[in-house]
Amino acid sequence: MFKFAPRNVVTRRRNKKAKIIIKNEDDDDDEETEEEDKLRKITREDNHIYFHAEVDRGSVFEMIEHLRTCELDNIVHAxxxxxxxxxxxxxxxxxxxxxxxxMTAIDAIQSCKVPVYTVIEGSTASAGTLMSVVGTKRYMRPNAYMLIHQLxxxxxxxxxxxxxxxxxxxxLMDKIKNIYREHASIPKKELAEILKHDLWWDFEKCKSYGLVDEEWKRT
Incomplete structure (x- = not known):
């Protein structure tokens, strides 16, 4: 199992899996799943897609569906x-x-026939940052944070x-490094050291390392 998320998130997932195996009960798991579903929102408004969710097969599939329909609509409107x-x-x-x-999300973003501009909101870490850095233009809200680290x-x-x-x-770790090296401006030796830590970066820090291009100030 390969997870690319902050340690506390990975630990929660592992504990959840262990609980299902040991107790062989679905009640608690159903409660956790329902709570996660409430927090998971992948929506579209015109040419804006909002991915507020964990990166997994279901959420990425849903995002790609929105991406493809929005792509077609944008081509027609243009x-x-x-x-x-x-x-x-x-x-x-x-x-x-x-x-x-x-990686599936990255391929979908990069294969779009129209530019995909990414906007970091709130907090985006790990796998979410891989999706954001490959955007044609990368924006970040003034009070948002990003975290990059090892898998x-x-x-x-x-x-x-x-x-x-x-x-x-x-x-896989080499692949992660290559994506950051290709789409950011972090020196090779410095990148290796940065990825060892779990540190949240603000807009200025992210921009200085080429992870984002501009600040997003629109509503």
Whole structure:
């Protein structure tokens, strides 16, 4: 299991999984799932998509559905209004989640036929930052924060399986570094040190390292 979220979020997820296995009861899990569903909001208003959720298969699939319909609408509107293009604004507020699902989101964002501008809102960490940095333009609200760090993984099995897991982790960690190096301006040696820590960065810090381009002051 590869998770790319702050440690407290990963721990909560692991505990949740262990509780289901040990107690073999669904009541508590249903309560947690319902609470998470209340906090999960992926909506669209015109050419703005709001991704306020953990990065997982369901949330990314829902986001991609909005992305594709918005892409088609924007192409039609741009043609009707004789405009070159109408961008999609993807607002992100997420503590992160699954690395593989973040990669799926990245591919969808980068394959869009119209520009996708990302907007960091509230707090966005880990997998959520990977989604944001690949935007054509990257915005951040003045009171928002970003966190980038190493991936987290849990595994069990035979020695050979654990060795494979270590190799996989290294490959994925290299992929994470490459994304930040390609879409930000963090020096290679400094990036390795930064990723060892869980530190929240404000707009000025993020802009200085090339993680965002401009401050978002609109409503």
């Amino acid at each position: 043609h009707n209004l004789c405009l070159d293009e109408i961008p999609i604004y993807l607002h992100i507020n997420s503590f992160g989640g699954s690395l593989f699902d973040a 987290s993984a849990g595994s069990w099995g035979k020695m050979a399986e654990l060795e494979d897991e270590f190799t996989n982790n290294k490959v």
